[in-house]
Amino acid sequence: MPRWAVIGLWLLFAAAMAPLQGPLQTRAADESDTFLARGSESAEAKRVIEERFRAGNESAAVIAYFRDGGITSDDRLRITDDMTRICAAATIPTLKLVGSPYGLACGDQDPLDLSPGGPGLLTSPDGSVALASALMTDDSTPVAEAAVSTIRAIVPPPEGDETGLKAWVTGEVGFEADRSEAVKTIDETLLLVTCTVLVLLLLAIYRSPLMALVPIFVVGIAYVVAGGLTYLLVRAGVTTVSGQSTAILIVLMFGAGTDYCLLLVARFRDELRRTADVDAAITNASRRTTPAILSAGAIVIAAMLVLAVADFNATREMGPILALGIAVMVVAGLTLLPALLGVLGRRAFWPAVPHVEADPHPVAPLWRxxxxxxERHPAATAVAVTLVLVAGALGNLGGREPLDFSEAFRTPPQSVGGEQIISERFIPGRAAPVEVVMDYADGEAVISRLTTGLTTPVQEMYLFAGSIPPREGQESELALAQAYLKMDPFSDAATDSVPGLRKAAREAAGGRRVLLGGEVPEAYDTREALKRDNRIIVPLGLLLILVILAVLLRAVVMPLYVMATVILSFGFALGVSSLLFAHVMDQPASDQTLEQFAFIFLVALGVDYNVFLLARIREERAGADSTRAAVVTALERTGGVITSAGLVLAATFSVLMALPLESLFQVGFVVALGLLVDTFLVRALLVPSVAVLLGERNWWPRTAGT
Structure with missing residues (x-):
């Protein structure tokens, strides 16, 4: 196909997909089900509550008023006036009820509408905190954002008004609004910072303004297409999407995609030094790099698709989205990029235009x-690098507690501050009650067992009225209760108490179904799901990557030690990061998905870029006297471009550290560190040293050149 036709088709496809970027971001902003475990009891409890209880499809904004020394009579008047103004606001169309400990401002009182237990439950024992609430009949993200914006404009700020009264808007609506605000600008920020970083790096590598823009243009077109296709999959119900997934998609496509472009561009420049014929140069460059790009892309796609078997929703949804993004990027790298380079020719490298030279493969002094x-000290080099990696990996021995909601933001938003006030001044579990769904007839027995047992962690428990009348085929009416724990609901002890609570509740119900939901059971189910996922994803991912490497290299020995070295670099990155997070950054907690995501990205991408070196070793072996000579030649001739690729990818992932979410900061830090270690230690020193030591045995069971 003519080059201009290829370029035109990509531009038309991107133009068709561009209008879908907005709807994709709208879908991604709603993360209400993202962090649940598929098939878990807590997920089932949430579903039953939404279907069978009138409060299930409603959401509440909790306003925590605070005055040091106690709420005064003037404060009560201010709170009552605030509630009236919230009722009169026209920006919350689904508002159902607004109330405080001092009365109902608007709406019809219903046993299911307000927290049970009466006004005493809405004021702290020391009288310093009063809790008001606004109930809405729609739990969607746009409604949460509108409600929180309206309420925060009415109530005093957390810093206090002129009288010293403070207020925080929190609860599920506050959480949803703050989380949405945190992820709302993630994609725009990532695109801006990522493109800036990549342009600066490419300018430094090629010293050509046009060549700094060509890869960004190719990846940008591919990203627009992948984003549009992702939205179509989401709309068709094939997958879900979250802000976290779209953020990782940007980083992965721009990082890996730029590297694929670098490989072809570097080979194109070499070919232009060999021949004056631009068409021949781009044809030869494409022919020699296509197998490596296809293999590298296949490795990443396979690793990402493995995520689709996960039980944890946030992990599972990433699988098809990231795999689709890389697949589109590979196709663009093998079609759009060669077409652009063929059209631009030598002009693409201006002002550092390559000319035909006697030696088309100059070796930089550093890589020589x-x-x-x-070549001279392979054993010593391999041992030294291995010792460094093992020493860093020892940092994993200490272990770290999981990140809770209050630690999820780099700068805690208002909803987190409100929950901290509630936790400090009320029953500890008041900040995150455990929701218990059971047959209405079992309610009294379950509550008695959970609140009066000698070892129960429940301090207080309140029963709502029954569910919506059972439908045909359902045996009984259900009851919904809230249990407040004696301990911090975000602590490990609270999470560990969930199995005991579930067992006790079922025993009290005589073996009949009792479902425990809410943040604490969700944290336990997430932890267990991630354990199960790791037992499947890690070995399956390693096996698939190993098979792809063996097919690519037509060998067994080389894939085995390449995988081992990449796993070592992963261990080093995670261990050193753990030490730095805990002792330098004062962040001892770790996101529960960190190990899984870091493993997948580092192993897949680490092997991915080893493919470039290994493919070149095989190519050089065809014309060399020995594998030792082929390894050294391949290292010298590709060291610059492969190191540049590693730097580009590490810099791209480090952009995640600029985002407000702690989970993405940690993923960005660990992956960037691992990629740097893989670039400068594993690919540059360890893998070549082991290859030199093994010599012709690298190609077993085949012989060199076959």
């Missing part, structure tokens, strides 16, 4: 010295 080190 690295090649000499590996």
């Amino acid at each position: 010295r690295v090649g000499q080190l590996v």
Whole structure:
């Protein structure tokens, strides 16, 4: 197909997909079900509450008023006036009820509408906090954002008004609004910062303004297409999407995609030094790099698709989305990029235009010295690097507690501050009650067992009225209760108490179904789901990558030690990061998905870029006297471009550290560190050293050149 036709088709496809970017971001902003475990009891409890209880499809904004020394009579008047103004606001169309400990401002009182237990439950024992609430009949993200914006404009700020009265808007609506605000600008921020970083790096590598923009243009077109296709999959119900998934999609596509472009561009420049024929140069460059790009892309796609077997929703939804993004990027890298380079020719590298030279493969002095080190001292080099990696991996021995909601933001928003006030001044479990769904007839027995047992962690428990009348085929009416724990609901002890609570509740119900939901059971179910996922994802991912490597290299020995070295670099990155997070950054807690995401990205991408070196070793072996000579030549000739690719990818993932969510900061830090270690230690020193030591045995069971 003519080059201009290829470029035109990509532009038309991107233009068709561009209008879908907005709807994709709207879908991604709603993360209400993202962090649940598929098939878990807590997920089932949430579903039953939404279907069978009138409060299930409603959401509440909790306003925590605070005055040090106690709420005064003037404060009560202010709170009552605030509630009246919230009722009169026209920006919350689904508002159902607004009330405080001092009365109902608007709406019809219903046993299911307000927290049970009476006004005493809405004021702290020391009288310093009063809790008001606004109930809405719609729990969607746009409604939460509108409600929180309206309420925060009415009530005093957390810093206090002129009288010293303070207020925080929190609860499920506050959480949803703050989380949405945190992820709302993630994609725009990532795109801006990522493109800026990549342009600066490419300018430094090629010293050409046009060549700094060509890869960004290719990846940008591919990203628009992938985003549109992702939205179509979401709309068809094939997958779900969250802000976290779209953020990782940007980083992965721009990082890996730019690297694929770098490989072809570097080979194109070499070919332009060999021949004056631009068409021949781009044809030869494409022919020699296509197998490596296809293999590298296949490795990442396979690793991402493995995520689709996970039980944890946030992990599972990433699988098809990231795999689709890389697949589109590979196709663009093998079609759009060659077409653009063929049209631009030597002009693409202006002002550093390559000319035909006697030696088309100049070796930089640095990589000549690295090649000499590996050739002369392979054993010492391999041992030294391995010791460094093992020492860093020892940092994993300490372990870290999981990140809770209050630690999820780099800068805690208002909803977190409100929950902290509630936790400090009320029953500890008041900040995150455990929701218990059971047959209405079992309510009294379950409550008695959970609140009066000698070892129960429940301090207080309140029963709502029954569910919506049972439908045909359902045996009984259900009851919904809230249990407040004696301990911090975000602590490990609270999470560990869930199995005991579930067992006790079922025993009290005579073996009949009792469902425990809410944040604490969800945290336990998430932890267990991640354990199960790791037992499947890690070995399955390793096996698939190993098979792809063996097919690519037509060998068994080389894939085995390449995988081992990449796993070592993963261990080093995670161990050193754990030490830095805990002892330098004062962040001892870890996001529960960190190990899983870091493993998948580092192993897949680490092997991915080893493919570039290994493919070149095989290519050089065809014309070399020995594998040792082929390894050294391949290292010297590709060291610059492969190291540049590693730097680009590490820089791209480090952009995640600029985002307000702690989970993405940690993923960005660990993956960026691991990629740097893989670039400068594993790919530059360890893998070549082991390859030199093994010599012709690298190609077992085949012989070199077959």
